[in-house]
Structures are given as C-alpha cells and as structure tokens.
Amino acid sequence: MQENATNSVEVHTTSVLVVGAGPAGLVTAIGLARQGVPVMLVERQAQVSTFPRATAVSPRSMEIIREWGLEDRVREREFDALPLGRVAPTLVSPEGMTVPLGFPADDEARRVSPTSYAVVAQDAFEPVLLEHLTRLRAEVRFGTEIVAIQQDGTGVMSTLRNSSGRRMAVRSRFLVGADGSRSAVRSMLGVEMIGPDHLEELVSVLFRAPLRSHVGSGVHGLNMIPGSAGLTVMLPTSDDDRWVLAQTWDPRTERIEEFTGDRVTAMIRAASGVSGLPVEILSIGAFSFAAQVADRYRVGNAFLVGDAAHRITPRGGTGMNTAIQDAHNLAWKLDFVLRGWAADDLLDTYAAERRPVGAQNAARSETPTSPDLDALAIDIGITYQSGALADDGCPDGPAEDSWRPTGRPGARLPHLWLTRDGEQVSTLDLLGPGITVFTGPDGRCWRRAADLVSAELGVSVAVRVVGGAVLHDPAREFTTLYGLAADGAVVVRPDGHIAWRSQSADGLDLAQALRLGIRASLGASSSAVSDERGVA
Numbered sequence: 001m002q003e004n005a006t007n008s009v010e011v012h013t014t015s016v017l018v019v020g021a022g023p024a025g026l027v028t029a030i031g032l033a034r035q036g037v038p039v040m041l042v043e044r045q046a047q048v049s050t051f052p053r054a055t056a057v058s059p060r061s062m063e064i065i066r067e068w069g070l071e072d073r074v075r076e077r078e079f080d081a082l083p084l085g086r087v088a089p090t091l092v093s094p095e096g097m098t099v100p101l102g103f104p105a106d107d108e109a110r111r112v113s114p115t116s117y118a119v120v121a122q123d124a125f126e127p128v129l130l131e132h133l134t135r136l137r138a139e140v141r142f143g144t145e146i147v148a149i150q151q152d153g154t155g156v157m158s159t160l161r162n163s164s165g166r167r168m169a170v171r172s173r174f175l176v177g178a179d180g181s182r183s184a185v186r187s188m189l190g191v192e193m194i195g196p197d198h199l200e201e202l203v204s205v206l207f208r209a210p211l212r213s214h215v216g217s218g219v220h221g222l223n224m225i226p227g228s229a230g231l232t233v234m235l236p237t238s239d240d241d242r243w244v245l246a247q248t249w250d251p252r253t254e255r256i257e258e259f260t261g262d263r264v265t266a267m268i269r270a271a272s273g274v275s276g277l278p279v280e281i282l283s284i285g286a287f288s289f290a291a292q293v294a295d296r297y298r299v300g301n302a303f304l305v306g307d308a309a310h311r312i313t314p315r316g317g318t319g320m321n322t323a324i325q326d327a328h329n330l331a332w333k334l335d336f337v338l339r340g341w342a343a344d345d346l347l348d349t350y351a352a353e354r355r356p357v358g359a360q361n362a363a364r365s366e367t368p369t370s371p372d373l374d375a376l377a378i379d380i381g382i383t384y385q386s387g388a389l390a391d392d393g394c395p396d397g398p399a400e401d402s403w404r405p406t407g408r409p410g411a412r413l414p415h416l417w418l419t420r421d422g423e424q425v426s427t428l429d430l431l432g433p434g435i436t437v438f439t440g441p442d443g444r445c446w447r448r449a450a451d452l453v454s455a456e457l458g459v460s461v462a463v464r465v466v467g468g469a470v471l472h473d474p475a476r477e478f479t480t481l482y483g484l485a486a487d488g489a490v491v492v493r494p495d496g497h498i499a500w501r502s503q504s505a506d507g508l509d510l511a512q513a514l515r516l517g518i519r520a521s522l523g524a525s526s527s528a529v530s531d532e533r534g535v536a
Contacts, residue, residue, distance in 0.1 A: 009159075010168040014040040014139070015338055017158055017172040019146050019185050021048055023122070024306025024323035025178030026129035030068065031331025033136035035433055037338055040170060041138060042160060044145040044179070048130055051206060051283070052121035052237035052244060054320035055221065056083060056101075059109040059117050060379045060412070061324040063428060063496070066115050070128055077124040079239045083117060085369075086220040090273025091211065091234050099368075101222055102316035104375040112380055113415050114426035119221060121237045122320060149175065149188045151300045174334055175302040178327070181290070183308035189299040195292035195362060199313065202233075202246045202289070203256065205264045206282040210241050214274050225271045232271040242282070245271060249286070256286050289313040291362040297351035305330055310358035313365040321379065322361050326354050332494040333388075336522065341434075341459045345387065346523030352386035383410040388493070390500045390520035407482030407490050409498050409520075413438070414481045419472040427466075431496055434460025435518055440479045441467030442486035449510035453518055461518065491517040 018029045021043035032039045057065070057074065065071050083103035088096030109116040134140060143163035150157045156175040160168050177185025186193075212219060225232040230248035237244055245268055249259075265279045290311040297304050306323030313319075330350045336342040361378070374381070385391075389409045405411035416427045430436065439446045447463045454461040467473040467486075479486055485504040491514070493499050500517030502508065 011171060012040070012168060013171045014038045015172060016040075016174045016176060016334060017042070017156070017170050018176045018178055019043075019158075020177065020179035020183075020306070020308070021045075021126070021130065021140070021142070022178060022180060022306060022323070023054075023126065023129065023320050024308070024327045025176070026126060026133060027064070027324050027327035028176050028178060028305060028331050029138055029140075030129060030133050030136065031328060032335060033133060033138040034068070035332075035335045037335055039138050040141070040172070041133065042141045042144040042146065044143070046143050046163070048126040049123050052123050052242070054122045054314075054317070055081070055119060055235065055237055056103060056317045056321075057118040057120060057125065057324075058103065058317070058321040058379045059113045059115060059376070060382075061321045062115040062118055063113060063380075064324060064328050065118075067428070067431070068132065070132055071115060073128045074118050074120055074125060077128065078118055078120045079236065081119050081219050081221040081236050083119060084220050085222040085224060087224045087226070090225060091223050091271060092214045092273040098220070099224075100371050100373065100375075102318065102369045102373055102375050102378075104379075108376065112376060114417075114428055124238075146179070146184055146188070149185070149302065151302065156301050173301065173338065176330065176334075177302065177304045177308045178306050178323075179308055181307040181311050183304065185302065186294060186304055186308050189296075189302055189304075191299065191304065192295045193290075193292040193311065194295050195290070195311075196366070197288065197290040197292060197311075199289040199291060199366060201249055201251050202287055203249045203259055203264075204285050204287055205245045205259075205268065206237075206242070206284075207245065207264075207268060208240075208242050208280040208282065209268060209272070209277050211243060211272055211274070211277070212236070212239075212241055214272070227271070229267075232267070234268075234271055247271075251286065256284070259284055291366045293355065293359040293362050297355050298347065303330055303347075303350065309355075310362050312358075312362045315365045315367070316361070316369050316373070318361040318365065318378065322358055325382075326358070329354050329495055335433075335494075341457070342522040343524070349386040349388040349523055353384040353388070357382060380412055381405055382412065383408065384497055385410055388499060388521055388523045389497075390517065392501045392503070407484060407498055407501050409490075409501055411498055412496050413490070413492050413498050416466075416473070416475075416477055416481060418466060418478075419474060420470060425471075427464075428496055430462075430464050430471075431492060431494060432460065432462045433494060434462065435494075435499075435521055436492045437461060437463045437489055437514070438478075438482070438492060439463065439465055439489040440482075440484050440486040441465065441473075443489055443505065444468065445487065445505055445510060446489050446514065449514045452511045453515045456515070457518060457522075459518060459522070489514070489517075491521050493521050 015038045085099040148159035292311040305326040466478040487505040491500040499521035
C-alpha cells in the first residue's frame with residue numbers, strides 16, 4: 001500500500017479488483033483466489049444479500065460448486081420445495097395445474113452430471129461462497145463503493161469510497177464489474193443495455209407465516225395465483241415458513257408507501273386462501289422485469305459479469321445461474337493471462353462465449369417457460385463457439401443428444417463415472433488448474449507429447465488415460481461418448497469445455513497436433529488447428 005502525499009489517498013495494488021459481492025462477484029473472486037491470484041472484492045452494502053432473491057442452483061452451477069468442495073455445505077442449506085410451478089386459485093386450493101420452471105428432474109440431471117440442482121435461497125447460498133473466499137485469504141471490503149474508473153494501457157485505477165466517506169485508490173491489472181442490474185461499473189464504462197425494460201412491475205413482500213402446515217407435503221417452488229388485482233406469486237424460501245409474495249402493480253398510479261403492513265397482510269391472506277393467517281412482515285419493496293443484455297462485456301481491461309451484463313426475468317430460473325457460469329468462464333481466462341500462459345486475445349473469448357448465452361436467456365425469459373424447454377440443453381448442453389476452440393469438423397454420427405454433450409469442441413466434457421483406486425470419480429473431477437488431455441486406453445503416446453508441449457509453451461498440462469491401469473472405465477463408454485478411437489484425445493480447458501479433439505493418433509505428429517490443440521485453448525486458434533485433427 002502507498003499513500004499519495006498530495007491528497008492523502010491510500011493507493012492499493014492488486015491483480016484483479018472485483019466490484020460486487022453477489023454470486024457473480026463471489027464466484028469470480030473464488031476462481032481467481034483458488035489459483036493464488038491477488039484479488040480484492042468490494043461491496044457497497046454492509047454484507048451479502050439478506051433477501052432470498054433466487055432459490056435454485058442449476059446442475060451446471062452445482063458442478064462448479066462441487067469442483068470447489070462446497071456441495072455438502074450448500075446441500076445443508078437446502079429447503080423442501082419441488083422444482084416446479086403451480087397455477088391455482090389460491091395457495092392452498094386443491095385445484096391447480098403443475099407447470100415447468102426450467103429445471104430437470106433429479107434423475108434426469110444425474111444421468112448426465114455427478115450432481116443435480118439445489119433448492120436453496122440466495123441469502124443462504126452466498127454466505128457459503130463468502131466463507132470459502134475468506135478462507136482463501138482474499139481481501140474483502142464491505143461498505144465500499146466504486147466512484148471512478150480510469151484506464152490506461154497497463155491496467156485500471158479505481159477510486160473507492162467507504163461508508164464513512166474516506167476514499168482510496170486501487171491499481172489493478174483488471175477490473176470486473178459484478179455490481180448488479182444498476183451497475184455503477186457499467187455506467188462508468190459507457191456500456192448500454194439492449195432489450196426491453198419494465199416488462200412487468202411487481203411489489204415484493206418478504207414475510208413469515210405458518211403456511212406449510214396448510215399446504216402439506218410437496219410444496220411447489222413457485223405458486224402463481226391469478227386474480228382481479230393481477231398475477232400474484234408466492235414462493236417458499238426456507239423450511240421455517242419464510243415466504244415471498246410478489247404482485248403486479250402500477251407505479252404510475254400508486255406509491256410503494258401505500259403498501260402498508262395491513263394492506264400486504266390482506267394480500268397474503270387472500271392469495272394463500274387462509275383467512276386470519278398470522279403474518280409477520282419482514283420487508284416490502286418493488287422490482288421490475290427486464291430482458292436486456294449489455295452491448296459490450298469488455299471495455300479495455302474491464303469486464304462485466306452477472307446482472308451487470310444481463311438482466312433476466314425470474315422465468316426459467318436462469319438469472320443467477322447465468323451469472324455463476326459467466327464468472328467461472330472469465331476467472332480462468334484472467335488467471336491464464338496473468339500467469340503469462342495466454343495472450344490478451346484469450347480475454348476476448350469471454351464475451352464471444354458468454355454474451356450469446358446471456359442474450360438467449362434474457363430473450364427466453366420474456367415469456368412463461370415452455371413445457372417443451374430442454375432444461376439440460378440450456379444449462380449443461382451449452383456449446384461455445386469462439387477463438388478459444390478449434391472446430392474439428394468431425395461428424396458425431398447420429399444427431400448430438402442435447403442431454404448429454406459429446407466430445408465435440410465447445411461442449412462441456414461429458415460426465416462419465418470412472419473408478420480410481422477403488423473409488424468412483426467423475427470425468428469432471430479430473431480437471432486441473434491448467435489444460436487437461438483426456439485420451440482412450442491406447443493413448444499413452446500422448447504423455448510424451450504433452451510433456452514437450454507443456455515445456456515449450458510454459459503451460460501446465462495433465463494427461464488422463466481413461467481405460468488404462470489407473471482410470472478404469474467399467475462400462476467401456478468413454479471412447480464412444482467422446483467420439484474417439486482408442487488412441488484419440490481431447491484437450492479440455494479448466495472450465496470443463498472441450499477446446500480440441502483428435503479422433504485418432506494414427507499418422508499424426510503428436511507434439512505438433514497437441515501444440516495446435518493447446519494453443520487453440522489459449523485463444524490462438526487458427527485454420528492450422530483443423531489440419532491436425534486426425535480425421536480418417
């Protein structure tokens with residue numbers, strides 16, 4: 001730390017400054033801190049959110065949580081609710097219709113993943129992430145907001161102000177704006193949002209009431225109650241009868257102050273169908289539905305993630321999960337560039353890969369979730385196209401199954417249960433902090449090539465021989481699932497997405513082929529990569 005003698009402003013230095021301690025900011029900071037990257041996280045509020053907000057973590061997001069050893073901690077905070085919606089005259093009405101919310105059934109998820117969705121409120125989820133980040137010794141400052149940004153060719157100088165009004169400056173190589181839908185970082189960068197705003201206006205009430213005893217078992221995660229005053233939504237957020245009610249309203253003709261405790265209590269009783277229900281009001285607020293995406297995800301050395309980059313309505317439950325996956329995608333790329341493993345071009349692939357996902361999820365959320373929605377396809381089945389991948393041009397035989405991605409470059413590597421030392425492990429458990437090469441039972445020849453390329457490029461490369469002496473493939477599914485011959489190989493990035501595939505080693509200069517494959521994962525993709533794909 002330094003001090004500017006002219007105005008007594010402290011000047012701190014860090015590699016990455018992350019603004020915002022919601023899921024996007026916390027995941028970004030964790031992804032960096034786990035690799036030893038100096039990171040500072042600042043948050044304008046005095047603590048993480050005390051409002052439940054999102055209540056479901058998708059299977060792909062849970063894979064990330066599992067990777068960090070936090071799955072059990074999150075599961076401990078789950079509450080009992082079905083990942084389904086219900087339309088009924090009242091919450092307790094025996095008449096009603098079940099509707100999808102955009103989440104797969106648990107058994108469907110576990111066929112293609114080592115984990116499944118979690119039903120957990122955001123204010124119970126965020127503390128798990130914050131505790132993990134704190135244990136990684138990252139610097140976290142609450143009650144601190146960003147007030148100015150100045151960029152040059154080598155980094156970002158950010159001016160921060162704490163709750164007492166004291167200012168400090170932070171010099172960082174990179175800045176990540178994860179500060180929500182009203183992002184100050186986005187505004188300072190001059191980034192515009194594209195898409196409709198104010199799709200719906202809702203009053204939101206957080207309350208406690210003994211409703212579970214009236215509803216019984218099988219509480220739905222979202223309950224929609226049409227009425228003369230418009231649509232009312234009620235959702236559980238805990239096992240101890242904490243609920244949220246949201247109802248449409250018109251802020252042009254009413255003021256939020258008109259929603260008094262007595263008025264919202266009457267709304268809760270009417271929507272629940274339980275007259276005289278004892279109600280404790282915890283908070284009353286308002287929010288708007290929007291389906292928007294930022295026109296840019298990167299400005300110089302500054303990036304936007306999460307709600308700062310896209311505003312997605314609650315329909316489909318993709319908002320927080322899109323944010324988590326944004327952050328996971330960006331963090332490893334920042335790490336690689338800071339290590340000197342990749343050039344700056346790799347960072348451009350963040351927007352190339354994640355902005356289309358944000359735009360699609362925002363647009364999809366404009367309308368109620370379709371019963372035909374393939375929930376796994378929009379979560380686990382996302383296939384990227386960017387300069388950090390090499391299209392191998394290889395056909396995958398029958399049409400690719402969106403429920404179970406194959407070894408095609410851009411896809412999340414397929415989950416497959418293997419055994420190692422008598423214990424069951426997923427292919428996803430075998431990823432390292434660098435590049436991972438997966439090959440079939442006859443692919444030990446790739447080890448020597450990997451050693452040569454790792455030394456030449458200065459990048460950590462691990463090789464996993466599936467079906468060999470260490471990693472057993474009991475069902476003998478690996479080569480079929482990944483579209484490989486017994487000596488074929490795939491290059492996998494730290495985020496679990498496949499960057500390159502060679503169906504076979506036959507006739508290849510393995511070091512040259514692997515060099516091109518790994519360079520593709522680092523954002524150095526070129527037409528030469530496909531020339532060494534090993535297609536028969």
